[in-house]
Amino acid sequence: MGEPLLVDERHRTESAAETEAIAAEIASRLEPGAVVLVSGDLGAGKTTFVRGAARALGVSEPVTSPTFTIGQRYAGDLPVSHLDLYRLEGAFAAEEPGLLDDYLTPDAIAFVEWPEVAGAELDGITLRVAIAHAGGDARVIEVEGVGEGARG
Numbered sequence: 001m002g003e004p005l006l007v008d009e010r011h012r013t014e015s016a017a018e019t020e021a022i023a024a025e026i027a028s029r030l031e032p033g034a035v036v037l038v039s040g041d042l043g044a045g046k047t048t049f050v051r052g053a054a055r056a057l058g059v060s061e062p063v064t065s066p067t068f069t070i071g072q073r074y075a076g077d078l079p080v081s082h083l084d085l086y087r088l089e090g091a092f093a094a095e096e097p098g099l100l101d102d103y104l105t106p107d108a109i110a111f112v113e114w115p116e117v118a119g120a121e122l123d124g125i126t127l128r129v130a131i132a133h134a135g136g137d138a139r140v141i142e143v144e145g146v147g148e149g150a151r152g
């Protein structure tokens with residue numbers, strides 16, 4: 001179990017590149033097993049944030065929204081999981097226990113778009129990132145440490 005990641009930050013970005021840069025800096029502080037929830041409306045920049053983080057973690061393949069699956073695992077300096085639960089409806093966890101297990105592994109750093117859908121299925125959360133539109137290309141990114149540095 002890693003050290004608690006106690007952060008409470010608020011950033012304002014004016015471009016996708018700036019959001020990627022902030023994600024990269026945050027990613028550099030994460031340990032294997034970290035689970036980062038990324039919430040926000042459609043087009044807020046969740047996938048952009050994950051792309052910036054994944055690049056910083058050594059992922060060179062394209063980072064896009066998973067379309068026909070709930071997630072992907074990229075090979076970086078360590079495994080990077082990217083989940084997008086948008087197409088899943090609530091209560092899936094009860095029907096498909098363990099659905100996320102292939103992605104939320106102790107060796108990987110995981111990013112989860114639309115985490116609200118998973119509810120209590122997502123435990124061991126490290127960071128909550130909330131991205132909101134702030135007019136034009138501006139975004140406000142709030143980063144809250146939840147107190148668990150890494151899943152055990």
Ligand code: ADP
Pocket residue numbers: 013014015016017018019040041042043044045046047048049113136137138139
């Ligand atoms: P989401 O995954 O939240 O639906 P995406 O990351 O797929 O959002 O898309 C965000 C879109 O907004 C991209 O086209 C991106 O280039 C654009 N964009 C413009 N300004 C920003 C910004 N400040 N931060 C992130 N994305 C931005």
Ligand code: MG
Pocket residue numbers: 046047048065084113
């Ligand atoms: Mg997305």
